[in-house]
Each structure stands twice: as C-alpha cells, then as structure tokens.
Amino acid sequence: MLNMNCLLQWSIFIFFCQLVFSSKDSMTCGSTFKLVNQQSGDRLHSHDVKYGSGSGQQSVTGTPNADDVNSYWQVRGDIRNDCERGTPIKCDSVVRLFHVTTRRNLHSHNYQSPLSNNQEVSAYGEDGVGDEGDRWKVVCTNTNDYWLRADPVRLQHVVTGKYLHLSGDTYGRPIQGQKEISCYSHANRRNLWKVDAGVYIRPSTEPLSSTRDDNSNSRSQSAATDRFEDEL
Template sequence: MRLFPALWALCNILLAQAGRGPQQVTCGSLLKLINVHHKIRLHSHDVKYGSGSGQQSVTGTDQKEDVNSHWAIKGPTARKQCKRGEPVECGQEIRLEHSTTSRNLHSHHFSSPLSNNQEISAFGDGGNGDTGDVWSVVCDGDFWQRDAPIMFKHSDTGIFLGASGHTFGRPIHGQMEIIGLSMPDISTKWRTAEGIFVHPSDFNPKRTKHDEL
C-alpha cells in the first residue's frame, strides 16, 4: 500500500507530459489561426465576394466556436505533400485548406473590397487549386512553434496575410476584412488557437508482443 501514492504521482507526471506533446505545428493538423493584434480567427464560408474576383470570401471572426474557422495544413502541391505528423519548418511552403468547403487560402492581384489592399479568398475544388494557394511560413528558429507569433508570405505575389480592421455589413455583418499587405506590420502576426495537432507516430510495427509486454 505504501507504493500507491508514489505510483499515483508518477502517473500524474506521465499524463502531464503526454498532454503537452510536441510543441511544433505539424503537417496534417487541423487548427484555427488567431490574429495577434485584432484577436480574430481566420475564417471562411460559402459566401462569395460581390466584387473583385467573386471567389469565396475569407474574413476574421471573434467567435471561438465557429467550425468555419478550421484550416488543414497540407504540402504546397498535390505532388509535393508534406508527411503527416512532420513538423513544419520556418520558411517551408504550405497550403491551408478550409475544412468545411475544401477550398484553399488564396491570393492574387485583385483589390480587397473594403480597404483596397490585396484580396484574400478561398479557391479551388476539393482541395485542388493553383500556385496562388501557396504560402511560406515566416518564423524564428527551425520550426513553427505552437503559440509563437508567425507570418504567412504569399509565394506568388510576396504579400503578407493580415487584417485591415474594417468590418463587413450584411450578409457577413461584423466580420473583419482579411487582406494581403506588401510590408509586414502589427496586423500580419498570427498564432495557433484551437485545433487538432497531429503528432509523429511512435508505433513500430516490427516490435514483438514480447517487447510490448
């Protein structure tokens, strides 16, 4: 019976360590991104812009529970996928696929509807789009760290993903305009919020039942 408190304490330590897990953001993760300055989550929905490209709009919302704010991390092209569970490196090119509509975070040389900056949209069909869907992760160190501020630089046009501070009226009342900026500023910093973070598997199929015991 004297061993019970020690075993209980050890279990608590192991559970706490397991709960923390790897702190790098990994390929295949499904997450929300929050703008550090404006405190809004990157968001999309099946509502098209009434001007510019007419593509699916991308906005910012202050609603934490909205399922339309989830984005999946993928490789830059269908042929160049990143390995599921592999940490995303600083400088690595990725795509962000909107989980609800399966369109990719996108930009191009169209003007944004409210502030006349560069438009950010969601584009593609079933996760397939074009080179305008590719972004590089701008961060310090070797890997994209959870909770650390980072930036996204558009590979085609060189703009940085940001938020204008302007909000829309109907039909997306109160949601904030997301834009591309030629130079980074306080609105171009993002960090991870809620999500499902995929960790590298430590399962080894070559292990025998004796080893597992």
C-alpha cells in the same frame, strides 16, 4: 584526449536534445486548427459567401466568434512537394491551408480587396485542388527551426510576396461584424497569426495518445482517424 571525447559526445547529445524539443511542439502536416490574429484576436474564417466584386470567389474574413466551425483550417504541404502527416513544419516551408468546411484552399491573387483596396484573399479550388495562388511561406518570428505552436508567424503569399493581413475594416450585410482579410506588402502586428484550438497530429516518433478539444466532432473525418492526436 578523454576530456575532448567527453566534450564532443556531450555536444552531440545536446544537439539532438535541442532537435527533439524544437520539433516536439511544432505544427505538423495534417494538423487542423484555428488561426488567431495577434492584433485583433479575430480568427481566420471562411464560409460559402462570394465576394460581390473583385474575383467573385469565396470570401475570407476575420471573426471574433471563438466557437464558429467555419474557422478550422488544415495545414498541408506544397502542391509541388506534399508532406507526410505528422511531419514537423520547418520555418520558411511553403504550405497550403485547406478550409475544412468548404474544402477550398486559402488563396490570393492580384485583385483588390473590397474595403481596404489591399490585395484580395479568397478561398479557391475544389476538394483542395487549386493553383499557384494557394502557396504560402511560413515566416517564423523566433530563432527556432520549426513553426512552433506557441509562437506567432506570418504567412507570406509566395506568388506576390505579400503577407496575410487583417486590415481592421468591418463588413456590413450579409457578413456583418466580420473583418476584412487581405494581403499587405509590409510586415506588422496585423499580419501576425498564432494557432488556437484544434487537432494536432503528433510526430510518429512520439508516444501514442489521443485527446481533443470540445469542438473536435466538427472536424474532418480524416483527422479523427489519425493515430497521433493532441489538443492544441
């Protein structure tokens, strides 16, 4: 009986250790970061340039420029169930991605993208207020329970079921050299994304610290005042 009790206690201890470590390096609500496409190395990007066709909304592209401040996005909770800052994001959660510079949400809808004729991706809304087209499901590529910072994920558009995708087609002026971002119906390497440099909001159960990357001054002021921060 004593051995059984010890075994049970040890199993519970291991379970809680796994829970702690699985959430420790997870993405958290309120974190601000860049997303890098695993096929091309381009960063998810937006700017105050409208599409000349389709919806006419703000364009979203992929850029090879690692230093562009227009590539920062903040992860927020679902419009139906917002999350508290610092909350680890579980796999299959529905989130919104807020473009820090222009204050619009990553968005998709049933318009054709201008180059590949896939589904258009845009930035939409005002001050983060948008609609159902801003909802994205975090599809993990590992067996963990959380979206881990070290692992690539797919972002599946909730309304249409398609994946955030870099088509490989390149724009001319006025955004010459940038790649088309669209939504695509099938999972492949072009719709795998991984977090890069940014400000990571630590879960409130972790020790207090504050370290930043070299581009932190360009981040949103709300992220700068949060107590739990770490370099991605």
